[in-house]
Each structure stands twice: as structure tokens, then as C-alpha cells.
Amino acid sequence: SIPSCQWPAGGIATVFGHLPGGTSQGRASPLAAVTSRSNAPATMGNWVSRYVTNPDGTPVPLTQPSFDPNFGFAHARKERVMIATEEEMEAAKVPLADRDYCAHKLIAYRACRADVWPWAYKCAHEKHDYLNCEYEDYIYRMKEYEREKRLLLRKQRIEKKQGSELHA
CATH class of the missing domain: 1.10.287 (Helix Hairpins)
Known part of the structure; x- marks a missing residue:
């Protein structure tokens, strides 16, 4: 059977409040596995690369070069x-x-x-x-x-x- 998603007690706000790979009351964030991998695929889209996986290496939209x-x-x-x-x-x-x-x-x-x-x-x-x-x-x-x-x-x-x- 497929396991269901287990969100932390604080809900989704807790998850996004501690990116990338942070902890919430001693528990690892569900996104920690994705953000901590050095070989994470770069095909998830601009939002993930801009705010999670590589914020310093992704251009800010709607700004000058x-x-x-x-x-x-x-x-x-x-x-x-x-x-x-x-x-x-x-x-x-x-x-x-x-x-x-x-x-x-x-x-x-x-x-x-x-x-x-x-x-x-x-x-x-x-x-x-x-x-x-x-x-x-x-x-x-x-x-x-x-x-x-x-x-x-x-x-x-x-x-x-x-x-x-x-x-x-």
C-alpha cells in the first residue's frame, strides 16, 4: 500500500516556515530530503529552485539583469x-x-x-x-x-x- 503524507503538528505553515530542511519542534521538515540532496533534479520548476533548492543561483523574476x-x-x-x-x-x-x-x-x-x-x-x-x-x-x-x-x-x-x- 502507498503510505499517506504525514504533516507536522503545526500544519503546512510549519513546513514552509522552516525551509530549507529546517526542523519544527525536533522533527525534520518533509522537504528536508528534497532540499538536502546535492543531486536533486533541477526539473521541478522555477518556484522550487528560486525559493528552496538554489535561491542564490536563480534569477529574481521581473528585475533588471x-x-x-x-x-x-x-x-x-x-x-x-x-x-x-x-x-x-x-x-x-x-x-x-x-x-x-x-x-x-x-x-x-x-x-x-x-x-x-x-x-x-x-x-x-x-x-x-x-x-x-x-x-x-x-x-x-x-x-x-x-x-x-x-x-x-x-x-x-x-x-x-x-x-x-x-x-x-
């Missing part, structure tokens, strides 16, 4: 710029959630729909351009996140190596 954008590149990288201005986005009534690097394509798509309505299918090209831009922006942000993560882990390895050399 902590490393130089040109670090590791032979030539300077091209800086991303917004094509649509704030005034254009306000005039087109673009919601705040959609005011990203693809806002100019969204404005063009909405203008096309307004021009040819009710035959919105005629704007398939503009819609494709906008959705493709959103996809490429997502891929770019994902690559930047992974780059930041690799650089944080590299920094940890270097600091660990320097720390072990000082103690030797």
Missing part, C-alpha cells in the same frame, strides 16, 4: 528599443499589459481590423506579424533568463573555488 549585457560577447550587443511611442500607444488605447516591444505591430493589426471590418480575416498578415513578434520576444526573454541563471551559477562556482583556495 545583474550582469553586463555585453559580458561574454566579442562585440557590443544591439540594444532593444521601443518602436511605438507612449503617445501612439495611448492614442491607440493599447492596454498596459500589451505595451511591450511588439506594440507597434499590435497597433497596425488593430488599425487594419478597423479599416476592413467586418472582414477581419483580411488582416491575417498583420496578425501573423504581431503573434510572431510576441513569440520572438518570449524566446528572447527566456534566453536572457537562462543566460542570467548560467552567469549566477558561474559566479557561485568561482566564489566557491576561491573560498576553498583560501582555506587550503
Whole structure:
């Protein structure tokens, strides 16, 4: 038979109050086995790696990169710029959630729909351009996140190596 989960007397608040691998009234946390293993799989998601397994080696979401954008590149990288201005986005009534690097394509798509309505299918090209831009922006942000993560882990390895050399 499959054993049932045994939570500590304090409930789930006790478990999350003592991460990682802490104790509660002398009992080990149920997550202690997961957090103490050095070979724990890194496939559990960002929440676990950010707050449990490796908080120092996982980038904080929605913050600016902590490393130089040109670090590791032979030539300077091209800086991303917004094509649509704030005034254009306000005039087109673009919601705040959609005011990203693809806002100019969204404005063009909405203008096309307004021009040819009710035959919105005629704007398939503009819609494709906008959705493709959103996809490429997502891929770019994902690559930047992974780059930041690799650089944080590299920094940890270097600091660990320097720390072990000082103690030797």
C-alpha cells in the first residue's frame, strides 16, 4: 500500500516556515530530503529552485539583469528599443499589459481590423506579424533568463573555488 503524507503538528505553515530542511519542534521538515540532496533534479520548476533548492543561483523574476549585457560577447550587443511611442500607444488605447516591444505591430493589426471590418480575416498578415513578434520576444526573454541563471551559477562556482583556495 502507498503510505499517506504525514504533516507536522503545526500544519503546512510549519513546513514552509522552516525551509530549507529546517526542523519544527525536533522533527525534520518533509522537504528536508528534497532540499538536502546535492543531486536533486533541477526539473521541478522555477518556484522550487528560486525559493528552496538554489535561491542564490536563480534569477529574481521581473528585475533588471545583474550582469553586463555585453559580458561574454566579442562585440557590443544591439540594444532593444521601443518602436511605438507612449503617445501612439495611448492614442491607440493599447492596454498596459500589451505595451511591450511588439506594440507597434499590435497597433497596425488593430488599425487594419478597423479599416476592413467586418472582414477581419483580411488582416491575417498583420496578425501573423504581431503573434510572431510576441513569440520572438518570449524566446528572447527566456534566453536572457537562462543566460542570467548560467552567469549566477558561474559566479557561485568561482566564489566557491576561491573560498576553498583560501582555506587550503
